[in-house]
Amino acid sequence: MLQQPNQEKIKYFVYCRKSSEPEERQALSIPSQIDKANEMFADLKVVKILTEEKSAFLPYNRPVFASMIKRIKAGEAQGIIAWHPDRLARNEIDAATITYMIRTGEIKDLKFGSYHFDNSPEGIMMLQIAMSQSQYSSAKLSKDVKRGLEKKVKMGWLPGVAPQGYLNSKVKNRGENDISNDSERFPLIRKMWDLMLAGNHTPPQILDIANNEWGYRTAKRKRSGGNPLSRSGIYKIFTNPFYYGWFEYPAKSGVWHKGSHEPMINQEEFDRVQLLLGRKGKQKPHERTFAFTGLIACDECGSAVTAEEKNQIICSECKRKFSYENKRICPKCNTAIEKMKKPTILKYVYYHCTRRKNQNCSQREYIEVKQLEKQIDEYLSGIQINQKYLDWALNHLRKANKLEVLTRNQILQSQQKAYTDTIRQLDEVMEKKLLSKNLTPDEEEFLERKKQALLKEKESYQEQLKDTDRRVDQWLELSERTFNFSRYARFWFNEAVEKGDLQRQREIFSTLGSNLRLMNKKLRIEPAEPFETIRKGLKAVPEAKLALEPAKIALNERKRAVSVTLNPRWRRRWDSNPQPAF
DSSP states (O other), X not given: OOOOOOGGGOEEEEEEEOOOSGGGTTSOOHHHHHHHHHHHOTTSEEEEEEEEOOOOSSTTOOHHHHHHHHHHHTTSOSEEEESSHHHHOSSHHHHHHHHHHHHTTSSOEEEESSSOOOSSHHHHHHHHHHHHHHHXXXXXXXXXXXXXXXXXXXXXXXXXXXXXXXXXXXXXXXXXXXXXXXXXXXXXXXXXXXXXXXXXXXXXXXXXXXXXXXXXOOOOOSSSOOSOOOHHHHHHHHXXXXXXXXXXXXXXXXXXXXXXXXXXXXXXXXXXXXXXXXXXXXXSOOTTTOSSTTTEEETTTOOBEEEEEEEEEEOTTTOOEEEOSSOOBOTTTOOBGGGOSSOEEEEEEEEEEOOSSOTTOSOOOOEEHHHHHHHHXXXXXXXXXXXXXXXXXXXXXXXHXXXXXXXXXXXXXXXXXXXXXXXXXXXXXXXXXXXXXSOOHHHHHHHHHHHHHHHHHHHHHHHHHHHHHHHHHHHHHHHHHHHHHHHHHHXXXXXXXXXXXXXXXXXXXXXXXXXXXXXXXXXXXXXOHHHHHHHHHHHHOGXXXXXXXXXXXXXXXXXXXXXXXXXXXXXXXXXXXXXXXX
């Protein structure tokens, strides 16, 4: 056992830290930490008081802490005084540095204002537990905060401060606050957009009108606001997609979400203002603009296949079509885009290899989205079955399900018996621990190990009982969905293309398989197992295939297709023990 240090010979650094991060807002302030250290350890020899306002959640993020460790290794001090172990470390690397230096004797003693440290093997172990608890608390809180923010984003609410013209609600429960219109500023900012759309004012002129004629002032907040709108502020308004209903989160991630707030303008108005600003529409959401990004890989180099939107404009004066990516004047009538009354914007989407994994990849051709949709439609036609075969398959599945139910009941009886036996053994162990007296340490340890083993066994049987009980129904449900998908997916896909429903196209396409490849403008699909089985079966039984094209399906058949399901989201992995698809 390590000997207690001779405190008279030990020199100490006082280390005080506080972070502005949410998980540390309740921590003692730095002046309070210093006061407590002086009060509690006045008799110790302090070399220097070190303070730092940095988060300790990530390693290599605290220069003062790193300098202190270096100075201790150089022999300037042999001990540290801090308020709590979490002031020293909230991550594994810094915690390991502290405990290792204690074991090697470089740090001879630690003093804490709210924790007792004993320089012994047991004390070091308890210190490690305290630091691990701090790491766990930080990680858990960070995870909880991220989960709360993700939930808020899914609900369509922008985390953080609402832009000008909108207000964050502060009356609801934490995490449930939404964004509403600012009744005072919303109509004024809408007027700013109107002036910009008219094409007769520049942003600085609109700014002067708003501040000096309308008396516009920004929303008053705790530490800011109540001032005239700034020059950068007016440009932020005119380039922020939030005003037509979209927001980017996380910031600069390229991931865009549809907001639940009331849009101030529509997308056409936003696009026109971007043209007037000469931004070529760059500040626009892209994450949901494209249906198939993130799903397809290049078959040559393995890089992701991305999409780009190319824009053309039809001159409102001479009706000439031209690309405005590099030209801002009609090549036929020389009318500037800014002078056109209502130019028509045409959008084309192209997919291509990003070449991120291999810049020498030869796949440089672009494929237009309509060609890609045609190839997907052709594949869906290869797994499409007719109504007669669907009815036969579902009837067969339900008969097979009845046999599965009988087997399930037998398995349930066996599992229930094993579960009951485990409960009985666990009761016996608990009774022996409670009633037996003068048990030796070995006997107590044996009973505790047996108790823990039986508890794990009990949990395992509980899960098996739940799984067996729902497995048959899940098997039937997934099988029915698979056949329904084969019957109607082609119709769903074509209907989604007609309506421009990109999310629905994405869901149907991603259901087909996980290995989707593109090479020489040809799409290669390695389908999920059940769809490949159906495709092969249709080759062997061609009479099960649908004879007519989707456009020729009778009206009542189309209505039936829609009524089957409106959300064809399926599992990408199919195994012998399927889980719920939703």
